[in-house]
Amino acid sequence: MTAPPPSVCRDCAAAPSSAGSGDVTRCPKCGSRRLFRHAELHSLSIGHIDCDSFYATVEKRDRPELASRPVIVGGDDHRGVVAACCYVARMSGVRSAMTIREALDRCPDATIIRPDIAKYKEVGHRARAIMEAFTPLVEPISIDEAYLDLTGVEERLSISPAQALVEIVRRFEQELRITASIGLSYNKLLAKIASDLDKPRGFSALGRAEAAGFLAPKRVTILWGVGPALERKLFADGITRVGDLQDKDEHWLVKRYGAMGRVLFNYARGEDSRRVQPDSPSKSISSEETFDWDVTTLPALAQELRPLADKVARRLEREGLLGRSVVLKLKTKDFQQLTRSRRVEPTRSAETILAAGIALLEREVDGRAFRLIGIGCTDLTHPETAPDPELDLFG
Structure with a gap:
């Protein structure tokens, strides 16, 4: 009789021996039936952890009376958009980036909660600290998801990468009262794909053979x-x-x-050479604003652009970065999104960012009504690695 593939208990992180006798459907340590099996389970070391409906889960945690109700996090007027929603709301067809008006049409009994970004960041920082207790190689992708390279965890902690991932998510549930799904593979591409296969509170793996x-x-x-x-x-x-x-x-x-x-x-072919980079720099820095009413004129749009350029400049200053491209983002009344960009000398000047943004804006203002405007910098660099304009000038 062929022995079952290696397993890990998703409730206690035990790794039952596949050679053992007895009930192979239950964990011998805690009795749970939540055993995950995979032929390559303990030879895979790249993980992706994705928190489940993060914003909505945090809000439900803090408001237990909403535990079984549909919750939408986003703007509280009909012009706002859905930032996140719980799985109960998703069952009614609500999705992120949908207008609040459409979301309420699909799920009229939903509770709308304004985003509390400071609270979400605090929970996200605590989640990252839990991950870093198992490996220093944690690469955050956003506030609620990250890649982990768990190579060597066996030597340090005497557990496999699969067990480490389960233990991390267990601590999320116990200490932060949030849930997350796990993807495990041999590279970042497949780990990310795997984490989407079984949500919420899921665990999936993709091995080399498959x-x-x-x-x-x-x-x-x-x-x-x-x-x-x-x-x-x-x-x-x-x-x-x-x-x-x-x-x-x-x-x-x-x-x-x-x-x-x-x-x-x-x-x-399932090949991805990208490494997990714990100190991966920001790829872009931006800020945007959704209007309370549609805006059509250049002066009004330029006025909205100024404080956004200031915010981008302040964040560039905080992170010690310079931007080499300015990007303008516009969304029309009928939700068509436009992005335009312009190269600039490496800068963190609000005036330079604003000037480039207005120059791009002038080409787009033609009587159309816009409901959103944004500006940002991409192609970021550190001052010490930015080319000297005078050297460029003289070749």
Whole structure:
């Protein structure tokens, strides 16, 4: 009789021996039936932890009377948008970025709560401290999710990476009273995909033996970096599934899609060389504002842009960074989103950011009504690595 694959208990983090006798459906330590099994379970070391409906979960934690009710976190007027919602609200079709008006049409008995970002950050910092107690290699992606490289945890703590991930999430539940889902694999791409497979309070793993076969029937959008624009280009070339990418020659993909072609070739085969980087710098810094009423004129839009440019400049100053591109974001009355960018000399000056933003804005103001404006800096660098403008001038 073939022994069952290795397992981990999702309630107590025990790793029962697959060679043991007795009931293989229960944890011998705590009796739980929440055993997760996978053939490569204890040889995988890259994890992705994603908190479940983070904002809404924190609010329900602090307001127990809402535990079984639909909760939406977002603007409290009909022009606002949904920042997050609980799974009860999702069952009615509510989704993030939906207008509050539409969300209430779908789920009229939902409780709307204004976001409390300071509170969410405090919980997020505590969650990161719990993760860092198991490994210094924690790369936050946002306030509520992170990659972890748990290589070597066996030697340090005498537990496998799978057990460490379960223990981290157990501490989230015990100390922070929030829940999270776990993805485990041998690289970041697949760990992130795995964490989305079983929510909430889920645990999924993708191993080397199954990666290519698992990916083949999936839509290309499952791959990191395939956004709407690239998706349209791939679809135009008859590439809709990851298996279509697997059938393509690397040279053809590079010729057709440039450097991204090589990335797609590797990702389609479950290969990802990106490392978990605990001190990964900010990729962009931005600020935006949704208006209480639609705005159409350049002076009014420029006036709204000034305080946003000030906020971006202050954050650049705090983080010791300079921006080399200014990005303008606009959203029209009918929710069409526009982004425009302009290269600038490395800067953290609010005036420079504002001037570039207004120059971009002038090209877009044509009588359309806008409901949102934002500005930010990308292509960030540190002052010591920024090129000297005079040296550039003289070659």
